[in-house]
Amino acid sequence: MGRKLLLEHINVPGINSFEVYRQKGGYRAVEKALKTLTPDEVVEEVKKSGLRGRGGAGFPTGMKWSFLAKPDGVPRYLVCNGDESEPGTFKDRYLMTHIPHLLIEGMIVSSFALGANTSYIYLRGEMMPQIRILEKAIAEAKNAGFLGKNILGSGFDLELYVQPGGGAYICGEETALIESLEGKRGNPRIKPPFPAISGLYNCPTVVNNVESIAATVPIINDGADEYAKIGIGRSTGTKLISASGNLNRPGVYEIELGIPVEEFIYSDQYCGGIANGKRLKAVVAGGSSVPILPANLILKTINGDNRLMTYESLADGGFASGTMLGSGGFVAYDEDQCIVRNTWNFSRFYHHESCGQCSPCREGTGWMEKVLHRLEYGHGKLSDIDLLVDVSKKIEGNTICPLGDAAAWPVASAIRHFRDEFEWHVTHPKEAMERNYGLANYADPLPKPEDLHPVN
Amino acid sequence: MLKISDTEDVIFSPELLSKFAEIVSRYPEGRQKSALLPILHLVQAQYGWVSSIAMDKVADYLELKPIEVYEVATFYTMFFLKPQGKYVLEVCRTGPCSIVGAERIMKYIENKLQVKEGEVTEDGLFSWRGVECLAACGMAPVLQIGPDYTYYENLTEAKIDELIDSLRLKTVDKPQIN
Numbered sequence: 001m002g003r004k005l006l007l008e009h010i011n012v013p014g015i016n017s018f019e020v021y022r023q024k025g026g027y028r029a030v031e032k033a034l035k036t037l038t039p040d041e042v043v044e045e046v047k048k049s050g051l052r053g054r055g056g057a058g059f060p061t062g063m064k065w066s067f068l069a070k071p072d073g074v075p076r077y078l079v080c081n082g083d084e085s086e087p088g089t090f091k092d093r094y095l096m097t098h099i100p101h102l103l104i105e106g107m108i109v110s111s112f113a114l115g116a117n118t119s120y121i122y123l124r125g126e127m128m129p130q131i132r133i134l135e136k137a138i139a140e141a142k143n144a145g146f147l148g149k150n151i152l153g154s155g156f157d158l159e160l161y162v163q164p165g166g167g168a169y170i171c172g173e174e175t176a177l178i179e180s181l182e183g184k185r186g187n188p189r190i191k192p193p194f195p196a197i198s199g200l201y202n203c204p205t206v207v208n209n210v211e212s213i214a215a216t217v218p219i220i221n222d223g224a225d226e227y228a229k230i231g232i233g234r235s236t237g238t239k240l241i242s243a244s245g246n247l248n249r250p251g252v253y254e255i256e257l258g259i260p261v262e263e264f265i266y267s268d269q270y271c272g273g274i275a276n277g278k279r280l281k282a283v284v285a286g287g288s289s290v291p292i293l294p295a296n297l298i299l300k301t302i303n304g305d306n307r308l309m310t311y312e313s314l315a316d317g318g319f320a321s322g323t324m325l326g327s328g329g330f331v332a333y334d335e336d337q338c339i340v341r342n343t344w345n346f347s348r349f350y351h352h353e354s355c356g357q358c359s360p361c362r363e364g365t366g367w368m369e370k371v372l373h374r375l376e377y378g379h380g381k382l383s384d385i386d387l388l389v390d391v392s393k394k395i396e397g398n399t400i401c402p403l404g405d406a407a408a409w410p411v412a413s414a415i416r417h418f419r420d421e422f423e424w425h426v427t428h429p430k431e432a433m434e435r436n437y438g439l440a441n442y443a444d445p446l447p448k449p450e451d452l453h454p455v456n
Numbered sequence: 457m458l459k460i461s462d463t464e465d466v467i468f469s470p471e472l473l474s475k476f477a478e479i480v481s482r483y484p485e486g487r488q489k490s491a492l493l494p495i496l497h498l499v500q501a502q503y504g505w506v507s508s509i510a511m512d513k514v515a516d517y518l519e520l521k522p523i524e525v526y527e528v529a530t531f532y533t534m535f536f537l538k539p540q541g542k543y544v545l546e547v548c549r550t551g552p553c554s555i556v557g558a559e560r561i562m563k564y565i566e567n568k569l570q571v572k573e574g575e576v577t578e579d580g581l582f583s584w585r586g587v588e589c590l591a592a593c594g595m596a597p598v599l600q601i602g603p604d605y606t607y608y609e610n611l612t613e614a615k616i617d618e619l620i621d622s623l624r625l626k627t628v629d630k631p632q633i634n
Contacts, residue, residue, distance in 0.1 A: 075484070084591045085588075085589060085591065086589070087550045087551045087552060087588075087589040087593070088551065088552055088589075088593050089591060089593070090591040090592050090593050090594055090595075092591070093591045093592065118484075124591070125493070125497060125532070125534045125605075126534065126590055126591070126600060126605050127591070127605070128497075128602075128603075128604055128605040129604065129605060129606065129607070159482075161482040163482075163490075163493070163494065164493055164494055164497055165493065165532070166493050166496070166497075166528070166531070166532025166533070166534045166535060167532050167533035167534035167535075167587070168531065168532050168533065169588065169589075180493065181490060182487070182489060182490055183489035183490045183491065183492035183493060183518075183524075183528065184489070184524075184527075184528065185527055185528060185531040186531065186532075201484060201487055242593060242594060243594060244552040244593035244594045244596060245552055245555055245556070245593075246555065246556070250593070250594040250595075250596075251594045252594065284551075288550075288551055288589075329593070331551060331552050331555075331593070333555065337555050341554075342551055342554070342555065345549075345550065345551050345554050346550075346551055349550050349551070349588050349589065352588055353588060355531075
């Protein structure tokens with residue numbers, strides 16, 4: 001079993017309370033940062049740790065922090081992104097439910113580093129139970145002198161508030177989240193300016209994922225070098241993976257970045273293999289937005305190397321044969337699952353969640369849903385398959401925010417790797433209503449690079 | 457929960473108003489619009505939905521134009537713009553839930569309650585709808601019930617029976633069946 005930095009104490013009874021969390025060494029990072037380090041030194045540690053944004057984009061957290069503008073007399077804000085709406089992702093909800101003080105501690109350390117005296121934790125509105133949990137944790141921390149005025153005599157003041165969203169996937173995009181926090185519709189802003197220059201209330205703002213903020217606690221406690229020892233290359237530290245789908249042991253796992261995908265799926269320490277003795281057909285490795293891969297390509301790269309749970313290894317081969325670590329939303333599909341149906345389901349999701357600002361996304365997601373629906377229900381034409389590719393290409397890169405790409409990639413990748421199954425739905429419409437296409441050759445030894453369908 | 461129709465006047469109680477005031481205090485001077493989503497949640501928890509009269513009152517309270525409240529309430533899916541059942545069963549229908557039986561669960565609820573998605577049962581107790589990913593994919597299939605948004609996970613037909621029957625008999629406010 002690998003090292004656990006975030007979930008080490010998750011099974012300790014009462015760890016959701018301040019007392020138990022404190023007994024287990026909680027709030028040491030706040031003491032260390034506020035008493036022995038300057039804000040810039042905290043930023044430097046986080047930079048050195050190699051921590052990359054855990055919400056999906058994987059942008060280096062310390063670097064994001066260093067972009068924050070610091071004009072005199074203007075407040076700066078830290079906003080925690082707990083919108084967690086990417087299908088397949090449920091790690092932040094788990095962390096906040098069971099060990100809320102880890103997030104509160106991370107918020108204090110991070111706010112100190114950024115010079116923010118008011119910080120907000122934005123949670124999707126459906127997480128009312130977690131909002132209550134965090135509000136209780138904030139009250140406990142304040143009572144113990146870790147929040148409020150002049151924390152631990154350091155002169156640093158911090159107020160922390162939890163803000164609910166209202167049910168909108170788009171609010172996970174950082175500028176939409178800021179709009180929502182300002183009491184508006186969640187329409188992403190045009191960038192630049194980036195939030196680091198002009199964010200919440202037009203003030204310099206950093207938006208970080210729940211897990212990224214929590215990870216600053218072990219980084220400050222043990223030092224950046226210790227943190228960076230875990231992992232491979234530019235994928236340092238541990239990552240929470242949300243495992244779902246047809247697995248024996250779905251759930252949230254903290255892994256050391258770098259373990260083989262095969263171990264993660266089949267080892268009893270993690271997912272324990274595919275449920276009901278079935279065989280693996282496909283995996284969405286980083287939340288619904290990332291390209292879906294067939295079983296053979298998720299386990300090995302196109303060059304035959306073992307695929308590892310790192311940002312780089314999952315992306316190996318580009319979109320021709322690779323995918324992305326994304327948010328760590330790992331969905332496994334067994335041999336009985338229909339890729340066409342799943343692609344339709346996801347495209348319905350993106351259509352439903354498009355904010356409607358940009359025409360390519362607003363209209364394109366609807367067209368894709370419609371065409372996929374007719375393919376799934378036996379009314380499709382062979383030309384629909386290329387039509388889908390064409391529409392996805394016209395959305396990708398042509399929108400203000402990445403929701404357009406996120407809607408295009410699952411469709412394009414499903415057709416890239418499972419084209420046979422889409423064609424079968426057209427050529428065998430009756431059969432397709434009665435049974436699934438099955439495993440076919442998707443778990444066979446790797447295709448040759450030249451046999452892969454070109455990147456569309 | 458208070459029952460109101462769409463023409464009924466809405467008068468926020470002193471308790472509710474003091475909660476509004478606490479929320480407004482979380483933001484800088486002049487940024488009270490930030491309180492809009494939290495306040496709409498409180499209004500919905502109180503009345504079961506947000507009527508246009510209630511939205512106008514929220515606009516008054518926050519010194520906003522009514523349209524600023526309407527556009528927000530219509531953008532976010534959690535706000536109900538017409539009366540619902542006392543208990544709204546919101547079933548996740550997205551990918552990971554779908555591949556482990558969400559459609560089957562929705563069909564079962566539809567048959568058991570004898571109402572279509574979005575409709576209210578005759579006794580006024582229940583409505584149901586499919587919603588998008590609820591961030592509980594490892595515990596799929598899953599549904600939630602407001603206003604506190606209790607999650608019910610790893611759903612089976614038997615669990616749905618137990619949940620609906622106990623809500624019907626009002627043996628408990630929100631049964632713990634997980």
